[in-house]
Ligand SMILES: Nc1ncnc2c1ncn2[C@@H]1O[C@H](COP(=O)(O)OP(=O)(O)OP(=O)(O)O)[C@@H](O)[C@H]1O
């Protein structure tokens with residue numbers, strides 16, 4: 001678990017804090033997507049978690065351990081860190097990059113070699129093809145995969161990912177996201193995932209933390225954020241994405257899976273209702289799906305998964 | 321052609337001068353690289369020393385070489401000969417070497433250094449595993465300028481007793497013997513080229529192929 005308590009950071013020589021009184025919990029095994037406009041303090045929060053930046057006030061805990069009491073180098077070796085854009089060491093081969101932290105921890109060479117092969121395979125790369133290459137010889141997608149492999153090297157329970165899929169085209173990004181989510185299903189890491197793309201946040205985050213101007217504006221599940229934006233800023237941020245905006249316009253019947261049988265319980269919506277309405281009902285009753293009726297007749301079901309997929313697809317079609 | 325004839329006639333003498341010249345420069349380079357590399361690394365870590373050290377290098381570099389050789393010669397412990405020559409040349413090498421080591425380390429992309437820091441490298445590990453390896457191209461640019469420069473200035477050491485290629489040039493001038501001057505100049509260039517190539521080999525060994533690409537861009 002990662003926990004921030006009233007964390008504030010003012011950089012020296014800067015009048016206003018970059019991060020203002022942020023309290024946030026990321027539960028074990030969950031992905032928290034930190035989202036917000038450029039300069040709102042997302043990276044700064046990540047860097048406080050691995051002590052690349054020291055908070056001006058407030059405290060941070062990893063698994064109830066105050067991180068200020070841990071040697072920073074040791075702390076960092078135990079946290080997987082995937083970095084915005086530049087992250088791989090240009091003078092090291094792929095293999096050496098992935099082996100970086102295992103070498104620091106003095107693993108035996110044999111074990112390192114095995115681990116590197118295993119990891120490259122896990123992130124979907126042909127080990128023999130890439131291991132001896134240098135970063136400049138790789139595509140953007142390959143670099144990001146290797147960034148992820150390196151962060152996973154010593155199997156750290158906590159990972160910090162700073163726009164890990166930022167520098168690739170939308171199609172590759174979708175693939176990387178899917179693959180990473182698949183890995184996460186078995187890894188169950190505790191992850192802080194920074195992005196400025198609301199679609200990505202919706203897809204990757206178990207929880208979403210929305211930041212603006214150093215403040216944490218809203219923290220909740222994607223559903224809560226979609227259905228009950230805390231203020232107009234969140235509304236705008238969410239609304240910028242065509243997919244999310246469309247939830248207001250698209251009818252439940254357009255998204256539902258047709259189903260004849262079954263009875264309407266209290267958690268039902270009308271086929272002509274908006275998808276947004278369905279979402280509100282799910283949220284209200286804390287369920288993952290609702291039955292869809294035409295008058296009293298059950299005609300289908302609509303699940304959160306379907307809505308999420310729809311939002312994501314519509315959003316990426318819009319060029320996000 | 322008369323230059324060639326001259327070289328053939330005085331082959332043994334010229335060989336001796338050449339070997340002396342070569343070994344002098346090589347000694348100076350080895351000492352300088354060890355010493356000035358360390359100093360460059362040091363001032364990159366203790367920034368407050370940087371201004372003073374780089375300033376000192378500049379001042380030394382501006383002293384005319386002949387006067388520096390002359391000055392050292394008068395110091396009893398140094399006297400005529402190799403010791404004075406080596407010391408003076410090592411001091412000349414300070415400016416280009418220290419500056420390039422310092423500049424090389426400082427010019428490493430801070431984001432890469434931070435990436436390493438984020439992985440948990442300690443500050444010494446950052447230096448040896450990231451900053452220095454990434455600075456090699458700039459450091460070697462300095463080394464290769466220095467080796468050519470020192471080969472040239474070493475000719476002046478003939479005035480304090482070094483029996484090297486400077487002697488050919490010096491005697492050529494006093495005797496108005498153009499063949500002698502030319503032979504001296506030619507061989508000095510060849511020695512410089514050879515040493516430069518030698519450094520090139522070392523560079524090839526040390527600079528990671530991952531960086532050579534960047535240099536070309
Ligand atoms: N080392 C630093 N020194 C001074 N100011 C800094 C430093 N790092 C960040 N800042 C400032 O803090 C604010 C937040 O920066 P941060 O990098 O956290 O933003 P971000 O949300 O990650 O933005 P982006 O989406 O562009 O990466 C910015 O105004 C930035 O200029």
Ligand SMILES: [Mg+2]
Pocket residue numbers: 042043044084162
């Ligand atoms: Mg950032």
